[in-house]
Amino acid sequence: MSAVGEAVRERVGGLFWFWSVGAFRRSLPVLFLLGLAAFILGPLLSLILWAFAGRWFYPALLPQEFSLKWWDVVFGNRSVVNSIKYSLMTAPTVTLLSALICLPAAYAFARFQFPGRRFLLLSFLSANSFPKIGLYISIATLFYRLHLMTTFWGVVLIQLMGTLLFMIWIPTGTFRGINRSLEEAARDVGASGARTFFQITLPIAMPGLLVAGLFAFLAAFDEAQGTLIVGSPNYITMPVMMYTLVLNYPQPVGAVFSILLTLPSLVLLLLAQRLLRQGYLAAGYTL
């Protein structure tokens, strides 16, 4: 054993001598992290470069000239500006509407036992288990008859569909996680059922509900297929506009628009992180 081992080590050890050098071994995790960062941030970096590039020709590593001219092109285009407006109208509307419909339902799912409870809960998965495009086509035929095609509310409805899953499932879990004795204690000291919900249950559930709302907003904001079918040509939202821009304009325009499309998600994410971090829930409420 030792003879063979010796021989192997001699051969291999000769080639990979640096393996035994401490500095190399210590730097491995750092290299791995750098590689990972490049993999994740690389595309984003190139997006930003493209968005601000005035002239950038092969084989230069960086653009020869930086400029904001593509931003002018984007903001100078009326239909692009309109798409931003529509997106900022529909996504919040969808989120609010979704919360209004889903939160009471989620509370019922979490707190009450009723026949068909499991089946109904699972049914919210069904919208996500079919090929979306087929579903949208069949919904479109229905919307034609209801005169919802190319209307604001048609777009809202089709986007609403994608948010249901988040707005039902996450809050159901959140409400279920709130121990009943917290609510009962409030009733015990004299709070009515409604007051208990608004002063005890809702505040405690808030972090979870915010997360659900964030997901719902992003789902609505990024929705393109359904909106394209139902909304166009009157209601072109940002993700739908993206198709047009990528196909018909120079590359930097797409990059600029991508950044615009990322901004709301980024802002919301940072906001949510702040809200969640100050949470008492993260602090480990134990007994």
Add this chain to the structure above:
Amino acid sequence: MAGLQLVNLTKRFGTTAAVYDFSLEVHDGELMCLLGPSGCGKTTTLRMIGGFATPDGGDILIEGHSVLALPPERRPTAMVFQRFNLWPHMTVTDNIAFGLRLRRLPAAAIHRKVGETLQLVGLPQAARKWPHQLSGGEQQRIAVARALVLEPKILLLDEPFSNLDARLRVRMREELKTLQRQVGITTVFVTHDQEEALTLADRIAVMNKGVMEQVDTPGVLYRRPQGLFVADFMGTMNFIRARYHRDRGALAGGQVGISARGDWHDGAVVTVAFRPEDVTFVDGDAGIPVQVRRVVNLGHYLEVTVDGSGVGAIKVFTDGQRPMSEGQSLNVHFRRILVYAEGLPLVEIEMPRLTHLRTAEEVVEGSPSV
């Protein structure tokens, strides 16, 4: 302050009765323990008093008035739960003040009451803290404070210390007892821990399978448990199954005769019960011959398990004056026994006469007392 009466209370879940025909009277200022194994209906009973469960039959009276029609928020009761008592999004002060604010008390009065109550439970420095900054024991104390601040007529506690470690649990018991005496509030305390019930309660109601087994003071309950269930549940008890023989008394394993007189018919099956501390070791030929199987030193006393033909394994508590070793042969005697028979009242016998029938021939030995 007020008394509480439960009258023929019944609660069914589906077809099974969680609580059946339960009647109990808790006197003004009394600390009553509901004691029983898990699933015996004690918590359900407490929840019915608090208004969180609706009875299917019977009535609940506080100060002589039925509270059945009142929702929990209108009942003069305050409940402390097993856990998850405090609202995590409010400070300790806000937790305690919540009920007072609902009653629209002036801010100054709220401030004063919260301060007083925190003082009462010994946590004045916790006022500005958040629940997650408190230990489990402190959280439960704040929960008691929140219940007491509203000056309820009845205080309900649902195993409030069961999630605390053993040492803290004992301390919290003593604190609660002191606090209850000080405030003088009528209290119903639910527990499955008989030791907790014995140390806390003025009276204990033992429940089993939704039915009241016995309600008595801790002393009586320990000394004269009215049924086999209570006898087994409260403390440690030895049981010997025996057959009643008109001439020889209760015959255990056909070998040991225990002088017992009762209204049993000849051949009736009876159960002889006795506490480990009521077993004595005797010298000479008197008593029942046994062998020592195991000796466990529990500090201030020895727990000795002995084994004898006819009587089986018996637990004995002894003070360790007499040297004990495993395998040793001894004779035991009973200071006091209780004899149970199906459907008949308990018979209590002091210093029973024991006879041991050795092999085929009958040898009768007088016990020292007779």
